[in-house]
Structures are given as structure tokens and as C-alpha cells.
Amino acid sequence: MTSEVGRIVIHFGQGHDSKEGKETIASIPENSVGIMDRGFAAMKRIKELLGNKGKDFVLRIKNNITLEMLENVKCKVGKGKDAVEVRVVMFCDLEERTEFRLATDLPNEGEGAVSNEEIAEIYVQRWQIECGNS
Secondary structure, three states: OOOOOOOOOOOOOOOOOHHHHHHHOOOOOEEEEEEOOHHHHHHHHHHHHHHOOEEEEEEEEOOOEEEEEEOOOOEEEHHHHHHHEEEEEEEOOOOOOOEEEEEEOOOOOOOOOOOOOHHHHHHHHHHHHHHHOO
16 A cells, blocks of 8 residues: 555535545545545445445544444444445544544455555545645
């Protein structure tokens, strides 16, 4: 895995981010990681992302979404028939007193494993690009 940014798609917020979801997912290059913020975090979108083999994702989910820890290191995200099973990484920004919850399909073990710390760093890099601090 490299930390090189290959392509940036920026949506300027003339509407809700979710309206740009299909285009954003389609623009993720093969063998790359799409990094998205909370506006893309619908259960339907997470299911769509999980179905895109060869295109991984790190997606910030809202802090008020229900999480149920599972035995397999994943979480059940959401409720009822719309719930989805996915790896969730959580970290805090102590300075801002903010918790971040990141849904991802990146593996936590085996070949190509990505640690929780690396996933947090991937998200922080996205944040720096968005704010112009890279």
C-alpha cells in the first residue's frame, strides 16, 4: 500500500453529498481506496461499496448510527433489514473532542492487512487535502 494520492474528486456542496454517491463510487480507480465523509454514509451506499471488488473504501459514518459489535471483529451498522456488517474503526481527536467512526472493507489480517491506526491516518490525509493542509 502506498499513501500517494492519485485522484481527487471534490464536491462543493450545492446539495447533499449523497446525490453524488454513484459518481463518487464510479470514480474510484481499480486497486484504490475511496475516502468519503459522513454525507455518503447511507446503509444502501455501504452495501454498494462492499459489492465493488477491487475498489476499497474508508467512509466516515455518523456518530448516532447504531453499532453492534460482532464476534468476527466487524460491526453490524444500522438497524433491522437495512443493517450491514462491516469493519468499523473508531478514534478520537482529543483536541477537538470529536469521535470518528470509519466503516471500511480494508482487511485487518492476512495479506494486505491494514491496521486501525493506518485507517485513521488514511482518513486524516483526506481531511488535510480537503482543508488544503497537505
